[in-house]
Structures are given as structure tokens and as C-alpha cells.
Amino acid sequence: MRRDLTLGGAVTVGLAALFLPLGAAGGWLQHWPALLLWLASLVAVATLLPRRLPTGGAALAAAAAAFLGAVALFLLLAAGARGAGATGLWLALLALAAIVWRALERGASWSAAAGSRVIGLAVPMFFGAWILYLWQLLTVGFGVPEVLLPAPSAIATVTLHSLPIMGEDFVQTFIRSMIPGYVIGCGAGFLVGVLIDRLPFLQRGLLPIGNFASALPIVGVAPIMVMWFGFDWQSKAAVVVVMTFFPMLVNTIAGLGALPRIERDLMRTYAASYAQTLAKARLPAALPFLFNAFKVNSTLALIGAIVAEFFGTPIVGMGFRISTSVGRMDIPLVWATIVLAAVTGSTTYGAIALIERSLTFWHPSFRRAS
Numbered sequence: 001m002r003r004d005l006t007l008g009g010a011v012t013v014g015l016a017a018l019f020l021p022l023g024a025a026g027g028w029l030q031h032w033p034a035l036l037l038w039l040a041s042l043v044a045v046a047t048l049l050p051r052r053l054p055t056g057g058a059a060l061a062a063a064a065a066a067f068l069g070a071v072a073l074f075l076l077l078a079a080g081a082r083g084a085g086a087t088g089l090w091l092a093l094l095a096l097a098a099i100v101w102r103a104l105e106r107g108a109s110w111s112a113a114a115g116s117r118v119i120g121l122a123v124p125m126f127f128g129a130w131i132l133y134l135w136q137l138l139t140v141g142f143g144v145p146e147v148l149l150p151a152p153s154a155i156a157t158v159t160l161h162s163l164p165i166m167g168e169d170f171v172q173t174f175i176r177s178m179i180p181g182y183v184i185g186c187g188a189g190f191l192v193g194v195l196i197d198r199l200p201f202l203q204r205g206l207l208p209i210g211n212f213a214s215a216l217p218i219v220g221v222a223p224i225m226v227m228w229f230g231f232d233w234q235s236k237a238a239v240v241v242v243m244t245f246f247p248m249l250v251n252t253i254a255g256l257g258a259l260p261r262i263e264r265d266l267m268r269t270y271a272a273s274y275a276q277t278l279a280k281a282r283l284p285a286a287l288p289f290l291f292n293a294f295k296v297n298s299t300l301a302l303i304g305a306i307v308a309e310f311f312g313t314p315i316v317g318m319g320f321r322i323s324t325s326v327g328r329m330d331i332p333l334v335w336a337t338i339v340l341a342a343v344t345g346s347t348t349y350g351a352i353a354l355i356e357r358s359l360t361f362w363h364p365s366f367r368r369a370s
Contacts, residue, residue, distance in 0.1 A: 006098050007045050007062075014042045014069075014095035023086035025079045034075040038092065041069035045099055059110040062103035063126065069096045070133055082141045093137065100130050150332040155339065158332040165321070166340055172317040174344055176233040177305040181240025186297055188241065189248025190290070196249075197256045198274065207249075214246035222308040231312040239308040244297040251293035255286025291356035298348045306341060 018028050018038075028035045044065035048058055073092055081089040104127055111119040132152050138144070139151040146154060159166065192210075196202045222239050229235040259282045267277045309319025318337050325333040 004049055004102065007048050007102055010095040010098035010102075011042050011045050011049070013091055013098070014038065014045075017088045017091035017095065020088035020091055021085060022076055022079075022081035022088045023083050025076060025081035025086065028088060031076060031079055034072045034079070037068050037072035037075070041065045041072065041096075041099070044068065048102070055106060055110045059103065059106040062099060062106055066096065066100045066103045066130075069099060073137065074133075077137060077141055082143065084142075086141065089141065093134075097134075104130075146331050147329060148331075150335055154332045155335045159336040159339070162333060162336060166337065168316050169318045169321050169337065170340060170344065172233070172313070173236075173305050173309065173319065173341075174302070177236035177308070177317070178240055178301045180233070181237035181305065182244055182297060182301040184237065185241040185244030185301070186248045186294065189245045189293070190252050192245075193249050193252025193256065194278070196253055207253075210246045210249050213242055216242065218243065218304060218307050222311045225308065226312040231314055235312070236305045236308040236317075240301045240304045243300045243304040247296050247300070248290075248293040251289040252286065255289030256282050258289065259285040287356075287360045291352065291360065294352050295349055295356070298352055299345050302341060302345045302348070 018035075021027060022031075025031065028038075042065075044061055048061055048065075069092070073089060073096060076086075076089050076092075104123060107119065107123040107126065111123055136152050139149055140153075144151075189210075192206060196206055218239065221242055222235075225235040225238040225242075229238050256278075263281055263285070264277070267281055272280070306317075306319040306322070309317040310323050313320045318341050321337045322334050325331070325337070
């Protein structure tokens with residue numbers, strides 16, 4: 001009978017951890033709730049060793065085992081099992097990592113077999129929760145100073161206490177700086193791309209200029225834009241325009257040239273004008289390229305707006321908050337702002353991807369295998 005060596009090793013290591021000390025917390029026998037949960041986790045893992053369960057059942061059993069084990073180790077951490085002396089905790093964490101690995105692997109296989117969106121979303125969410133758990137356990141367990149790396153719990157606490165300030169920073173950076181620059185930069189790149197497509201001789205002159213602009217270092221452009229446009233949102237929007245213009249230009253030119261020759265010849269037989277061909281054939285064919293630029297620019301624009309705020313802003317904004325908080329050694333607030341920026345960028349990217357999927361469902365990349 002074929003057995004899972006990874007889970008077998010996890011059970012062996014998990015049992016061995018029961019005989020090792022927990023530092024200041026003493027031993028496992030002094031913490032019955034954690035001990036019982038850990039044993040229940042190992043029993044759940046033992047049911048997976050013969051590989052008799054179907055894919056879905058194995059994934060759920062592995063996830064349940066991982067959850068029970070995670071709660072057990074968290075209880076030990078709260079009881080004072082910390083530092084290098086808590087060898088039982090760290091060996092158990094190693095066993096838990098193997099269990100989580102198998103849970104993710106079988107969950108991914110189950111998602112692929114079932115084709116369910118819910119299961120497909122559950123797997124990355126489970127992985128993200130594991131990363132946060134591991135981050136919390138290691139930083140608290142080894143007493144990592146907040147100056148080096150704060151625990152997720154500290155970041156969450158600072159976030160809850162700083163919601164009004166972070167809301168103002170979000171409005172300043174995202175609404176007032178990023179969106180105008182994003183719209184202007186993408187719009188200008190698209191219009192210049194269409195102009196180059198209509199007048200090919202401009203390609204030799206405008207493309208090198210666009211390439212030159214894209215190669216400019218943002219830390220050099222941002223102070224200049226602040227000198228030109230002042231300390232308010234206009235200078236940050238100008239930096240965003242510089243960063244988003246060239247990706248949109250290149251993708252527009254590539255997209256307008258993606259229409260196959262047979263479709264172009266068909267439009268000629270209909271005596272279609274350039275504008276008619278552009279609107280009815282070439283732009284629809286260019287949509288995948290355009291959305292690729294929109295998605296890339298959504299992250300570039302946010303980065304540009306934040307970095308530009310390092311060089312001058314009206315005492316508000318994500319970049320201003322990061323720079324001033326670092327100066328005050330308020331590192332949890334720095335991480336809270338970074339999390340806000342990451343969530344904002346990911347949400348924007350995801351929204352554009354959803355719009356892309358609804359408009360370019362015909363593209364081969366979105367076709368499901370039958």
C-alpha cells in the first residue's frame with residue numbers, strides 16, 4: 001500500500017516534538033488544550049497516510065489537521081513558549097509546515113479536478129493565512145523588534161487606530177494624484193499610438209522619445225516635477241503620466257498591428273475608411289494589448305504617486321506617511337501604509353482584469369478547455 005512520506009514524516013516529527021521542552025512554558029503536559037489539539041491534528045494526518053480518501057476528502061482532512069495544529073501552537077505561544085529554548089514548539093512548527101504543504105497541494109488538485117471557483121479561491125486564501133500565521137509565530141516567538149519587522153497583529157492594531165489618517169492618505173494618493181495621472185498618461189499613450197499607426201513616419205521620431213522618457217529614473221523626475229508643478233497633486237500626477245505613457249504607447253502600436261491581414265483585406269473590400277476599420281476591426285483586436293497596458297500601468301501609477309510624495313506633499317499621502325513614519329521609527333505604521341498600498345494596487349489590478357474578461361471573453365487566453 002502506497003503511503004505519503006511527507007505526511008508520515010510530519011507525524012513522526014510531530015510526535016517527537018512532544019518530548020521536547022517549550023522554553024519558559026515548561027512542557028506539553030502543562031498545556032492540555034494545546035496537547036489535545038495537537039494530537040487531534042496528528043490523528044487527522046494519520047488518516048491520510050494510506051491515500052485512500054478521494055481528492056476532496058483528502059484536501060479537507062489535511063486542511064482540518066493544519067487548522068487544529070495551528071491553533072495548538074498558537075496556544076503554546078500565548079502561554080510563553082518562545083525563544084530558542086522552545087525546541088518543542090519549533091519542531092512542531094516544522095511538522096505543521098509539512099501538513100500545510102500537503103493541504104495546499106491536495107487543495108490545488110481538488111480545485112483543478114472540480115473546476116470550482118470557490119475551491120480555487122480557497123486555496124490561495126489558505127496559503128495567505130498560512131504566511132500571516134507563520135509571520136506572527138516567528139516574530140513573536142523569537143522576539144523580533146518592531147523596528148526590524150513588526151508582527152501582523154501589531155500592524156492590524158495600528159491600522160485600526162489610524163483609519164482616519166490612512167483614509168486621508170488614500171484620497172490624496174489614489175484619488176487626487178494617481179487617477180488623474182493614470183487617465184492622462186494612458187490616454188496620451190493611446191492617442192499618440194493611433195497617430196503613429198496612421199502616420200508611420202512618426203514612429204522613428206516619437207518612439208525613441210517615448211523610450212527615453214520611460215528610462216528616466218523616477219527619483220530624478222519627481223523632484224523636477226515638484227519644482228515645475230508645486231507640492232500638490234499636480235506634480236504627482238505628472239510623474240504618473242511619465243511612467244504610464246510609454247507602456248500604453250508600445251501596447252497600442254502592437255495591438256493595432258495585431259489584426260490579421262485577411263481581416264484588413266476584408267475591410268478594404270467593403271471600402272471601409274481608416275476610422276471605420278479602426279473602430280470595427282483593429283481596436284477590438286487590440287483590446288488584449290490595451291488591457292495589458294492598463295494592468296501594468298495600474299501598479300506603475302501607484303508606485304509613481306507614492307515615490308513622488310517623498311519629495312514634497314501637503315503633509316498627507318501614502319508616500320509622505322511612509323517617509324515621516326520611518327523618521328519617527330514608527331515602523332508598524334509604515335507597514336500599515338504599505339499594506340494599504342498593496343491592497344489598493346491589487347484591487348485596481350483585479351478590477352481592470354474583470355473588465356478585461358468581460359470585454360475580451362473571445363480571446364484564447366480566456367477559453368476554458370472542454
